[in-house]
Amino acid sequence: MAASPRELQPLQAEQDINEKWLQTMLSLKLGRPARVHSWTSRTPRGREGFLSEIAFVSVSYSKDGEEGTVDASLVFKFLPQDPALRQFLANGGLTKREVEFYNFVSSSDFQEICQNCGIDLPVPETYYAGYTEEAITIVLHDMNTDKFKSVIVKEGSSLEQTRTALKSVALVHAAGLLYIKQHGKGDSLKTLSSPFKTDFYDQFFLPNLDTLSTMYKGSPLSSTMQSLKPLTQVMYKVVEKRPFIDTVIHGDLWAGQLMYSEEESRAVIIDWQFSRTCNPVTDIVSMFFMSSNPSVLPRYEELLRDYWAVFTGTVKAGGASVDLTFENLLSSVEDCWILGFQFLAVSIHDFIGGGNITDERIFGAIDFLEKRGVFKKFIEEFSQ
Structure with a gap:
């Protein structure tokens, strides 16, 4: 028995x-x-x-x-x-989320969707x-035995590493959407679809904004970092104010949560403590700003096209339609650039302490956002 x-x-x-x-x-x-x-x-x-x-x-x-x-x-x-x-x-309810995620993706209903679509999750x-x-x-299962490896480069993930990561997470996003379309959220996604607590982020975010302000001493960006401090709780909710697609996301996607195959053409995603149902753009901007080399950022549209091709192709293979367009994806990313900054800023002390980031990478990412007017637009819109 x-x-x-x-x-x-x-x-x-x-x-x-x-x-x-x-x-x-x-x-x-x-x-x-x-x-x-x-x-x-x-x-x-x-x-x-x-x-x-x-x-x-x-x-x-x-x-x-x-x-x-x-x-x-x-x-x-x-x-x-x-x-x-x-x-x-405990403050973020993170352990329960990760357990529910792994039990969800192991369920017969979700596995059936993956099999029908030919998804190697x-x-x-x-x-x-x-x-x-x-x-x-x-x-x-220990992916090391399949010759998968962690690839954390302090100068930032390459264009191809970023592409592989986004194409991999697109499969999860697509399968999650198919599940919700077929079964709704129900008990299987009860915890992942519950409100995600963000208060605990401020213990990292606020001192890190002070660090960034010091790094930019003598520059207008120094005061910009201080101006963002009263707006952190609004920043966490930007993705909710800019609805797109609701599906299962990782919530903390960066190189440390990825294991690449030997030739780096495939990646598996680990550490799902921050998983929830939300806008998948969250994972995209997280990867861009927590991992990618700044030289990758100007080519974001090219990478988004690869992501979108995998996402829409998988949804269609599951017999469903995507009622939105690539232009809708681009618009959602534009709306959520500031969320990418949040992921970077919250992580800076841990990344610096672990030797996982260079000052040049921090400056390059923030310079990308500043040139696009992201900080000015966000402060003007929400400081009232």
Whole structure:
């Protein structure tokens, strides 16, 4: 008899992994009993996820009624041990969102949509995702074993890396739209479609605006950064004031959340704590300003055409229509440039501390926005 979901509870940390838990988890995943023959776990040296504790687990198991063994390479994610990070996750409701996302994309209804459209979803295969107030455990296929790699370049992602990222997230956006068209949001997307809390952002955004003001000392942009401080809560909501398409988004798309294939023509997207139903342009401007080299930004229309081709092609393959045009996409991006700045500004201290960004990249991104009059337009429209 296969295991019942009630038999499995999320774990506190790597040391809580045991053979019985693994066996129950695999039985749930397979829909029939599984037997674990051996397993090992290790913590990555010097590499802790910013919002998660990580463990890599190798397990050898057999399926009931079949000869031979299967070897699986898994990534376990747990709540961070740091109390401040735990509180950050709790304030934003982020752990529950990530668990719901992985359970959503693993559901039979969503998987059927992907199969019908021929989508190879750019998300690691989910073995288990569980959540309580005290614990979270997410178990995913380890993409490192498929020779996928993290590519974080402090000078910024290249044109082709950005193109690959946007084409990958377009598949998720399209599949999410198809699901909503067919099934509505309902219980499967209850948490992801609930209001997204943004108050917790200000603990990073406000001091980072001071940092930017100092970096631009002697320039009019110094006072511009100060003028933005009373408007942060409005900035978070810009995407809601500029409706476009409502679908499932990542919400924090940058190079650190991507793993590229060897030749970098494919990417899988990880770390879905900020996932929600929203305007997909959120992910586009996030990638542009949190990751891309400033030389990529002037070619944004070219990249948007590639994104739009994948998005509309997938929606049509699912038997639905897109009632909007590429020009509507362009207009939505223009309306949401300031949101791209928000993603960059909120992240600056972490990026600088992690060696993931150069001053030239910060200046290049802000110069792009300043030349387009984005700051002036936003301040004039919302300061009243």
